[in-house]
Amino acid sequence: MLEREVKLRVNHSEFLRSLESLGLDYEIIGSDSQEDIYLDFDDCRLMLNDAALRIRVTGKGTLLTYKGPRSIVNGEKLREEIEGPLGSEECDSALRALGIPLKCSKELEEMMERLKDYGIAEKLRVRKVRRELRINGIDGKVYLDDVEGLGEFVEVEGGRSIDLVRKLNMTCRVVTPSYADLLHAIKH
Amino acid sequence: MLEREVKLRVNHSEFLRSLESLGLDYEIIGSDSQEDIYLDFDDCRLMLNDAALRIRVTGKGTLLTYKGPRSIVNGEKLREEIEGPLGSEECDSALRALGIPLKCSKELEEMMERLKDYGIAEKLRVRKVRRELRINGIDGKVYLDDVEGLGEFVEVEGGRSIDLVRKLNMTCRVVTPSYADLLHAIKH
Numbered sequence: 523m524l525e526r527e528v529k530l531r532v533n534h535s536e537f538l539r540s541l542e543s544l545g546l547d548y549e550i551i552g553s554d555s556q557e558d559i560y561l562d563f564d565d566c567r568l569m570l571n572d573a574a575l576r577i578r579v580t581g582k583g584t585l586l587t588y589k590g591p592r593s594i595v596n597g598e599k600l601r602e603e604i605e606g607p608l609g610s611e612e613c614d615s616a617l618r619a620l621g622i623p624l625k626c627s628k629e630l631e632e633m634m635e636r637l638k639d640y641g642i643a644e645k646l647r648v649r650k651v652r653r654e655l656r657i658n659g660i661d662g663k664v665y666l667d668d669v670e671g672l673g674e675f676v677e678v679e680g681g682r683s684i685d686l687v688r689k690l691n692m693t694c695r696v697v698t699p700s701y702a703d704l705l706h707a708i709k710h
Numbered sequence: 711m712l713e714r715e716v717k718l719r720v721n722h723s724e725f726l727r728s729l730e731s732l733g734l735d736y737e738i739i740g741s742d743s744q745e746d747i748y749l750d751f752d753d754c755r756l757m758l759n760d761a762a763l764r765i766r767v768t769g770k771g772t773l774l775t776y777k778g779p780r781s782i783v784n785g786e787k788l789r790e791e792i793e794g795p796l797g798s799e800e801c802d803s804a805l806r807a808l809g810i811p812l813k814c815s816k817e818l819e820e821m822m823e824r825l826k827d828y829g830i831a832e833k834l835r836v837r838k839v840r841r842e843l844r845i846n847g848i849d850g851k852v853y854l855d856d857v858e859g860l861g862e863f864v865e866v867e868g869g870r871s872i873d874l875v876r877k878l879n880m881t882c883r884v885v886t887p888s889y890a891d892l893l894h895a896i897k898h
Contacts, residue, residue: 566882570785597758694754697895699887707885
């Protein structure tokens with residue numbers, strides 16, 4: 523699947539005020555604490571090739587995700603994404619995209635142990651509270667993220683996400699690095 | 711010209727100790743305070759297309775630079791770069807790469823005024839102290855950067871910069887966003 527998203531550096535209150543001033547109705551339809559574990563080989567070769575392997579632990583379950591190299595096109599970030607719950611076939615596919623012929627375990631701890639046999643271990647953790655927003659008349663998903671150590675951001679996923687950003691006059695708020703990129707770069 | 715660089719998130723003292731432990735002789739051959747003014751159109755369309763227009767004010771003079779979209783290949787950041795002192799032909803070429811048929815002025819203030827007529831204005835300033843290092847037996851330039859608001863980084867430019875990073879066992883310290891990307895993303 524091709525992931526398509528725009529991340530904005532903006533306080534949530536300001537973002538919601540902008541929606542209101544455009545007359546856009548919205549509703550918060552869910553809230554979740556997410557812990558993202560980024561894994562890599564000893565020499566960080568996934569990062570060096572702009573790819574990523576992530577295990578996301580949420581209240582609803584645990585997902586494994588492979589992300590391919592990014593391209594930035596008109597403010598939108600595009601990258602291949604293969605994702606599935608631990609134990610699923612999609613999870614196996616995500617590992618195959620990395621060249622790892624491994625069966626996904628259903629258990630996080632066992633999964634991490636199996637990856638260790640391939641020289642893959644945790645490199646970075648990103649913790650955030652994510653609220654999902656539904657905006658009437660707008661396709662695509664909108665998330666209000668509060669990221670530990672970084673603060674508030676908004677992510678718009680899918681569809682023509684940059685169109686909403688243009689409508690809100692927020693193109694200068696677009697941020698292209700991932701949360702993991704940012705945390706990795708600022709912690710000394 | 712194709713710019714080729716690797717940026718590392720590492721304290722300078724640690725980096726220098728690593729050089730010493732590999733038996734690499736080095737010498738600091740210069741130090742400079744740099745103020746980088748990043749400019750863009752009202753809608754930030756350069757940033758949205760992963761390009762940049764920068765005016766760098768240093769003790770040795772003032773340079774204008776156009777940077778094209780990045781690609782990350784094996785940890786190295788590659789991007790087109792056209793650069794020249796204010797008033798030079800290279801400066802005119804950098805503006806032409808942006809589609810701006812403007813003659814560069816020799817004076818910073820006049821230059822900024824002329825750019826304003828095209829809807830281009832300052833968006834962000836990056837201030838740093840940059841020391842240049844010469845490492846015996848190593849091609850390419852090495853800079854120790856102390857960036858206001860971000861801290862210490864090392865940049866290795868030119869040649870096969872990633873080879874030195876591998877030799878130092880620092881591939882996991884590679885950072886791909888620019889200083890401007892990082893400052894833009896973390897200031898709320």
